[in-house]
Amino acid sequence: MAEESVKFVVVTGASTGIGKATAAALLRKGFSVFGAVRKREDGARLVEELGPRFTPRYFDVTDVEAVGSAALQVREALQGAPLLGLVNNAGIAVGGPVLHLPIADFRRQLEVNLTGQVIVTQAFAPLLMGKKPGRIVMMSSIGGENAVPFLAPYHTSKFGLEGLSESLRRELMIFGIDVIVIAPGAIDTPIWDKAEAEDSSPYAATPFAPGLQKLRLLMRQLKEKGLKPERVGELVAKALTAKHPKIRYEIVPDPIVHALQKHIPKRLADKFYAAALGLKRED
Numbered sequence: 001m002a003e004e005s006v007k008f009v010v011v012t013g014a015s016t017g018i019g020k021a022t023a024a025a026l027l028r029k030g031f032s033v034f035g036a037v038r039k040r041e042d043g044a045r046l047v048e049e050l051g052p053r054f055t056p057r058y059f060d061v062t063d064v065e066a067v068g069s070a071a072l073q074v075r076e077a078l079q080g081a082p083l084l085g086l087v088n089n090a091g092i093a094v095g096g097p098v099l100h101l102p103i104a105d106f107r108r109q110l111e112v113n114l115t116g117q118v119i120v121t122q123a124f125a126p127l128l129m130g131k132k133p134g135r136i137v138m139m140s141s142i143g144g145e146n147a148v149p150f151l152a153p154y155h156t157s158k159f160g161l162e163g164l165s166e167s168l169r170r171e172l173m174i175f176g177i178d179v180i181v182i183a184p185g186a187i188d189t190p191i192w193d194k195a196e197a198e199d200s201s202p203y204a205a206t207p208f209a210p211g212l213q214k215l216r217l218l219m220r221q222l223k224e225k226g227l228k229p230e231r232v233g234e235l236v237a238k239a240l241t242a243k244h245p246k247i248r249y250e251i252v253p254d255p256i257v258h259a260l261q262k263h264i265p266k267r268l269a270d271k272f273y274a275a276a277l278g279l280k281r282e283d
Helices: 017-028 040-050 064-078 103-128 152-175 190-197 209-224 229-241 255-263 266-277
Strands: 007-011 031-037 054-058 083-088 135-139 178-184 248-251
Touching: 007 017, 007 064, 017 031, 017 040, 017 083, 017 229, 031 040, 031 064, 040 054, 054 064, 064 103, 083 103, 083 229, 103 135, 103 152, 135 152, 135 229, 152 178, 178 229, 209 266, 229 248
Parallel strands: 007 031, 007 083, 031 054, 083 135, 135 178, 178 248
Antiparallel strands: none
16 A cells, blocks of 8 residues: 555646646655656656656546546555545647637647546546545636637637536535636746647638737737746645635736736727737728
């Protein structure tokens, strides 16, 4: 049987960015981390960088069989010890104007960011049902409450994740398992580099092309001013260890600006985006 004093956590999307930073923060606090990655080379790199208490598990969050197999591997490794945390962090960002967006891209966004979280939760939640129930952390975004043009797939997934998390939190009270949402603002992570690298040429002949280019520039500027992922990692560690955690934590580069944006009337915000991205109708 594994040592009862050892604290085990599963973190998905651990190869880079917030996932890697979360794994590192938890390791510093004495946890042992099972980190989900898709590539063997990423797993080997992380073991070298993070140390022997980081154990890679290889699966795509959308692959039911692979996730289930990884959950069995973790169960065997625990040897009866409890799993104290599941951090559903894996995610992608898909953009494009809704009217021209390939449905396959939209489905891919929801499959990874929303359905994948359900697949992982179903597989690992039974391991959280110990004498001391574990916690689930859902990695949402401030984009789960406020949406900008041309990122509808991403925002749809995060708005959905907020609802999923609230329902799940109330359902899992029967087991004593808490569900906590982390909602970062602009973070300097590779997810936005990957989103920016996506081919936007299919939209070049649409009325949205100029606005898309302006949004790309804006996102690049936000990323440059974004918080380091280590800040989010520390917040995840707090959510997993605090005696009385909040149900939702926000972390943003400029809290005052965020508060203003959060409470501005929606119609006024519409006008701001129209002006900033050139979405005003020409009469």
